[in-house]
Amino acid sequence: MATAVAEGTRSTGKSTVELSYHVEAEALARFDAIILGAPTYHHDMPIDMKKLFEISAMKRINLKGKIGAAFGSFGWSGEAPKLLLEIMKNKFEMNIVAPPLLAKYTPDGNMIDKCRNLERTIAENLIP
Ligand SMILES: Cc1cc2nc3c(=O)[nH]c(=O)nc-3n(C[C@H](O)[C@H](O)[C@H](O)COP(=O)(O)O)c2cc1C
DSSP states (O other), X not given: OHHHHHHHHHHTSSSOOOOOSOOOXXXXXXXXXXXXXXXXXXXXXXXXXXXXXXXHHHTTOOOTTOEEEXXXXXXXXXXXXXXXXXXXXXXXXXXXXXXXXXXXXXXOHHHXXXXXXXXXXXXXXXXX
């Protein structure tokens, strides 16, 4: 899903995309848009995501107004992407531009297309 989101965004040629499996809190400040992906385990987001948010809050990393979106695969409840968006919006005052993209287990072709198309929503909201 992450690869499809990144491919879709790159294909516009309008923005530079960085796909990362680990990011330091300070690095988040460099981006205009932040798209987070997480599977749901035990009705929750992974501990690494919580740490990222906690360190960002502790270090007062300013994410206000940045574009935010989230995606992830799940088995039966799929809370993680919704929780990610909730924190991005309420704690970091980010601009959430799309509902979470949720794939039940392995994403099918339709879901991969939705991931690729997330780019359009992001691009529409980026300040030219
Ligand atoms: C130990 C364990 C706990 C899980 N807990 C949940 C859960 O609470 N809710 C849910 O929707 N899926 C749950 N799942 C299913 C995963 O979200 C699902 O397999 C997802 O596709 C995993 O993504 P990944 O392969 O990228 O880690 C759980 C899976 C495992 C192995």
